[in-house]
Amino acid sequence: MPSNGNLAGVHFMNGDEAIAEGAIAAGCRFFAGYPITPQSEIAERLSWRIPAVGGMYIQMEDEIAAMAAVVGAAWGGAKAMTATSGPGFSLMMENLGLAIMTESPCVVVDVQRGAPSTGLPTAVGQGDMMQARWGSHGHYEIIALVPSSPQEAFDLTVRAFAMSERFRVPVLVMTDEVVGHMYERVEIPAESLAAPRRRPTVPPAGFLPFQPDEDLVPPMACAGEGYRIHVTGLTHDERGYPDMTATAHGRLVSRLSDKILRYVHETELYEEVELDDAEVAVVSYGVSARVAHGALALARQRGVRAGMFRLITAWPFPDERMRQLAARVRGIVVVELNLGQMSREVERAVQGRVPVAGVYHAGGRIHTPVEVLAGIEEVLR
Amino acid sequence: MIVSTLPAPEIIPDARHPMEKFLRKDRIPHIWCSGCGLGSALSSFLFALDELAWDPDSVAVVAGIGCTARIPGYLRLDTYHTTHGRAIPFATGLKLAKKDLHVVVISGDGDLFAIGGNHFIHAARRNLDLTVICVNNFNYGMTGGQAGPTTPLDGRTTTTPLGNFEHPFNLVHLAASAGATYVARWTTLDGRRLQHGMMDAMGHKGFTFVEVLAPCPTNFGRRNKIGEGIDELRTYAQLANIRHGADPKDTAVVPGRPFAVGTFVNVDKPSYLDMYEAKTASLGAR
Numbered sequence: 001m002p003s004n005g006n007l008a009g010v011h012f013m014n015g016d017e018a019i020a021e022g023a024i025a026a027g028c029r030f031f032a033g034y035p036i037t038p039q040s041e042i043a044e045r046l047s048w049r050i051p052a053v054g055g056m057y058i059q060m061e062d063e064i065a066a067m068a069a070v071v072g073a074a075w076g077g078a079k080a081m082t083a084t085s086g087p088g089f090s091l092m093m094e095n096l097g098l099a100i101m102t103e104s105p106c107v108v109v110d111v112q113r114g115a116p117s118t119g120l121p122t123a124v125g126q127g128d129m130m131q132a133r134w135g136s137h138g139h140y141e142i143i144a145l146v147p148s149s150p151q152e153a154f155d156l157t158v159r160a161f162a163m164s165e166r167f168r169v170p171v172l173v174m175t176d177e178v179v180g181h182m183y184e185r186v187e188i189p190a191e192s193l194a195a196p197r198r199r200p201t202v203p204p205a206g207f208l209p210f211q212p213d214e215d216l217v218p219p220m221a222c223a224g225e226g227y228r229i230h231v232t233g234l235t236h237d238e239r240g241y242p243d244m245t246a247t248a249h250g251r252l253v254s255r256l257s258d259k260i261l262r263y264v265h266e267t268e269l270y271e272e273v274e275l276d277d278a279e280v281a282v283v284s285y286g287v288s289a290r291v292a293h294g295a296l297a298l299a300r301q302r303g304v305r306a307g308m309f310r311l312i313t314a315w316p317f318p319d320e321r322m323r324q325l326a327a328r329v330r331g332i333v334v335v336e337l338n339l340g341q342m343s344r345e346v347e348r349a350v351q352g353r354v355p356v357a358g359v360y361h362a363g364g365r366i367h368t369p370v371e372v373l374a375g376i377e378e379v380l381r
Numbered sequence: 382m383i384v385s386t387l388p389a390p391e392i393i394p395d396a397r398h399p400m401e402k403f404l405r406k407d408r409i410p411h412i413w414c415s416g417c418g419l420g421s422a423l424s425s426f427l428f429a430l431d432e433l434a435w436d437p438d439s440v441a442v443v444a445g446i447g448c449t450a451r452i453p454g455y456l457r458l459d460t461y462h463t464t465h466g467r468a469i470p471f472a473t474g475l476k477l478a479k480k481d482l483h484v485v486v487i488s489g490d491g492d493l494f495a496i497g498g499n500h501f502i503h504a505a506r507r508n509l510d511l512t513v514i515c516v517n518n519f520n521y522g523m524t525g526g527q528a529g530p531t532t533p534l535d536g537r538t539t540t541t542p543l544g545n546f547e548h549p550f551n552l553v554h555l556a557a558s559a560g561a562t563y564v565a566r567w568t569t570l571d572g573r574r575l576q577h578g579m580m581d582a583m584g585h586k587g588f589t590f591v592e593v594l595a596p597c598p599t600n601f602g603r604r605n606k607i608g609e610g611i612d613e614l615r616t617y618a619q620l621a622n623i624r625h626g627a628d629p630k631d632t633a634v635v636p637g638r639p640f641a642v643g644t645f646v647n648v649d650k651p652s653y654l655d656m657y658e659a660k661t662a663s664l665g666a667r
Contacts, residue, residue, distance in 0.1 A: 030478050032470075051661035056477040060470060061503040068467040068500075069474030072443070075461065076478025095471075098464050223441045223459040223475060224482050230405070230454055232462035241408060242454070 005053035008190035015153040015179040016041035016083075018186045019109055020049060022157030023081050027194025028107070029055030030078035032069035034062055034088055037122050038177040039111040042083040063088035067095035067108070074104040075231065077222040079161055079194065083109035085177075086128050087118060089135070096170055097136035098233045100256060103210070103218065105164035105197065107157065109173040111180040112286075112337075114363035124177040125363030126286055126337035132172050133315055139253060141260035143267050144172040144315040146285040150184045156312070162195035163267060167259055168217050174314060176337065178287040178366055200227065210252075211238040216259035260316060269312035270321060274300075278307030280376050281325050283346055284335040285311040287366055292335045295372035306376050314342065322349035331379030335359045335372050355379055387611055400427035403437065405457050412451055416602070416610025418569035418595025422516050423452050425572050425593075426487070429579040440483045443472040445497060448523045448597075449489035449516040466496030469504045472511050480654060484510075485583060490517040491529040494550055498530065505559035508587040509653045514579060515552060515590070518597035526600025533636050537604040556590040557629035557646045563589035564629065564646035568617040569596070571642065578644065587652035594621075594634065594642075605636070 002008055006025045013021070020042050023031070031050050033043040043059070050057040055078070060066040066082045073080035084092060089110045099106055114120025115127045128135075132144045143163050147153040153175055160171040200207050200219045209229040212218045221227035234242040235249045243249075260267070274296055275281060284292040289310040299306035309325055311318070322345075326332065331354055334343035343358045350356060359375035361367055398404060404427070413419045430440065440458050444450035446465035453460035463471045468486045476484040486493075493501055493515050504511060520538050521527040528538040528545050531552065535544040556564045563585040567575040575593060582589035596602050596613035607613045624632075625643040632641040651659070 030474065032474060048664070051657075052664040056657070058473065058477060060473070061499050064467065065470035065473070065500050065503070068463065068470035069477075071463075072461070072471035072474025072476075073478035074474075075459075076475045076482070078474075078478035080474065080478065094464055095467060098467075222479075224438055224479055226438045228437065228458050228460075230460045230462070232454070233464055234462065239407075 002190045004192040006190055006192070007188050009188060011186045011188065012183055013150060013186050014041060014181050014183045015147065015150040015175055016111065016181065017045055018150040018154040019083065019157045019173065019175070020045035021186070021188055022154040023107070023161070024049055024053060025188060025193045026079065026158045026161035027192065028079045028081050028161060029053065030070070030073035030080040031055070031057050031082065032060050032066040032073070032080070033082050033084065034060055034066050036085045036088045038113055038180050039083045039085050039109065041180070042109060042111070063091035064094060067092040068098070070106045071095055071099045071102070071104045074099070074106050075223050079105070081107040081109065083111065085111050085113050086115040086125070089128055089131060093131070093136040097138060099170040100136065100140045100142070101233045102231050103168040103220070103256070104170065105168050106170045107160045107164055107173065108170055109157070109175065112174065112176040120364050122177065123364045124287060124337060124366060126176055126288060127341070127363060129174060129314060129338065129341045132174050139257065141257045142172060142315050143167070143169060143260060143313070144174050145269070146174045146311060146314050147179055148286055148289050148310065149179065150182060150186050153179060154186050154188065158193045165195040165197050166217070166266070167263070168198070168220060169260065174286070176286045204228065208238040209240045210236060212255060212259070216255050216262065264316050267313055267316065268318050268321070270318055271310040271312060273308040273310065275307035275309065275325070275328070277305050278328070279330045280304060280306045280333060280379060281329045282306060282308040282333045282335055282372065282376065283311065283342070284308065285314060285342065288335045288337055291367045291369055292372050295369040295376065298369055298373045299376045304376055304380065311342065317345045317349065319349045322346055326350035326353040329354060332356045333359055333372070333375040333379050335367060335375065337361055337363045337366070400424070400431060403427050403430055403457055405455055408455050411455055413448060414599040416596060416598040417448070418518065418593070418597070418610065419449060419452065419516060421569035421572055422575070422593050422595055423455065425575040426452070426514070426579055428576045429583065432576070433580055433583060435483060439481065440485065441475060443468045443475065443484060443486050445488040445492035447489040447492045447521065449487060450492060452487045466492055466500065468492065469497060469500040469511065469513065473504060473509055476510055483583060486511060486513045488515065489522070490515055490519065490531040490552070491521045494552065494555070495530045502555070502559040505556060505561045505588045505590070507653045508560055508562055508650055510587060512582045512589045512591070514582070514593060516593045516595045517552060518595045518601055520597060520601040522597045522600050526604060533634070536601070536636070538601065551629070551633040552592045553632045553645055554629040560588065561590045561646060562587040562648050562650050565644045566592040566594065566632065566642050568594040568621055568642060570614040570617040570621070581644070585647070587650060
């Protein structure tokens with residue numbers, strides 16, 4: 001094993017394990033969690049992997065505490081992560097908001113299962129996509145990545161850490177039970193994939209902790225570095241001091257959104273499959289995209305030229321790409337394990353230019369390619 | 382009711398706070414009401430910092446939400462004003478990510494023991510390397526004086542107009558039962574003893590706890606006919622008995638009755654970090 005702790009080499013592992021190894025390779029040295037399926041393999045693996053690379057693993061008393069500890073660890077200078085599933089994701093919303101407001105870099109993994117409530121604790125779902133968007137109170141932008149394979153679970157976890165440092169935001173990895181438990185080939189490089197944290201370039205006397213650089217992201221002074229800053233979830237000014245005016249609030253909330261919206265070209269990831277000649281575009285993500293991929297060949301056997309646009313970045317939603325797609329095809333089919341969440345975004349983006357049909361399933365099992373095929377044929381009618 | 386007879390305070394022009402090196406002067410005036418105990422609690426903490434003489438860059442203070450939770454905002458240290466009830470788990474992450482930092486949580490009774498109660502008992506159980514200072518004013522001051530987990534029986538608050546009928550926590554007993562290795566209680570009348578209690582707690586390994594009884598004349602004091610802040614301090618002078626080593630279960634605070642202050646628990650036990658490091662040493666961490 002290289003000295004950076006990477007489990008370098010080619011492995012046969014599941015998506016949950018790949019997320020844990022992605023975190024290690026990304027330099028994550030703090031994990032706080034709470035037991036929940038189907039993310040158990042992430043916490044279990046990190047309970048020995050993180051101490052082995054000199055980091056801290058702690059099982060907290062609930063997911064509220066886990067998320068709070070992750071934000072605290074970010075201010076202690078660590079790359080920090082937590083992992084959960086729907087019920088825990090709900091509890092994390094409070095301190096996810098704190099991370100957004102205080103610009104605390106961290107990564108939150110949601111291995112989605114059937115929901116609402118306790119739902120289907122060990123079976124697949126994709127019903128948390130809208131909670132990822134605006135589950136915490138207030139207006140904000142968020143970055144959410146969706147892997148479709150264990151290799152991508154590794155790669156996107158690394159990417160999530162890099163984006164969290166780049167924008168000083170919590171980044172969500174919205175995987176699902178099937179990808180989490182799917183075993184496939186995962187290749188892990190030997191070199192460190194840890195992204196740097198943006199540090200202050202001025203001495204403490206002249207430092208304004210929430211004065212952004214030109215790209216709207218402020219450098220981060222962590223605890224014990226001599227900057228002696230105040231960090232608050234209240235609306236604050238560039239000094240970090242509470243400022244209860246509408247002007248300060250508008251300025252802060254706008255900047256927190258704009259720092260993400262202005263750089264969508266950096267965060268936007270997607271995969272296009274056989275779209276060049278497509279008359280129907282299937283839009284999907286996560287495990288559902290694996291099934292949808294299989295349906296493309298079935299459609300083409302029947303003479304329907306179907307392609308796929310796979311969302312890798314779910315949030316911010318790729319509005320412009322979706323508009324371009326709508327100009328090229330006769331219909332769009334959205335395949336997801338909920339009763340229509342990302343499809344609302346597709347409909348919003350394409351603004352009625354082409355019909356949008358949904359192939360929905362509430363979860364508990366994945367779709368079959370035949371179900372997707374039926375959707376493809378339906379949208380052309 | 383005891384009526385206040387103090388003369389108006391003398392205004393000293395150009396006066397400097399003796400501990401201004403620890404204060405963010407550009408954040409003064411503070412938000413607290415006249416007669417509130419929080420200024421005294423803050424003063425004791427400032428003098429504790431001064432006498433401990435730690436590198437100020439090695440101290441971080443974390444708070445939740447409420448009147449007490451505004452204390453860190455006035456401290457020229459690394460300070461964190463987090464979410465309601467979550468100061469302890471936030472501080473847990475901060476401490477574990479930066480182990481050489483002294484992490485102190487200062488927050489109120491509602492924050493730490495109602496919404497944050499679960500976090501408190503689990504941090505105490507783990508003997509996490511944190512000091513928690515709770516300023517207990519028996520009600521939710523910032524939101525207008527509602528009943529909380531320490532409101533005494535029959536206490537009048539904006540949400541107990543007929544008098545409180547829920548049994549309150551004895552914070553000393555709770556902390557001791559949950560595993561805190563240092564537990565003390567003082568009042569804001571006893572500034573110097575409170576300062577030394579804070580110093581002892583901060584210097585003690587593991588999870589340490591100081592309860593600070595403080596007046597809230599605007600809300601709890603007024604509705605319970607205690608009077609001004611100074612009048613509540615007089616009741617402390619009459620009723621507080623120093624009883625070091627008293628059994629924590631015998632230390633409940635009941636209005637109008639004598640109550641115990643002092644150091645009730647002071648034991649050595651391996652802390653969370655001691656245990657973590659001992660257990661993970663064999664992994665050969667880099």
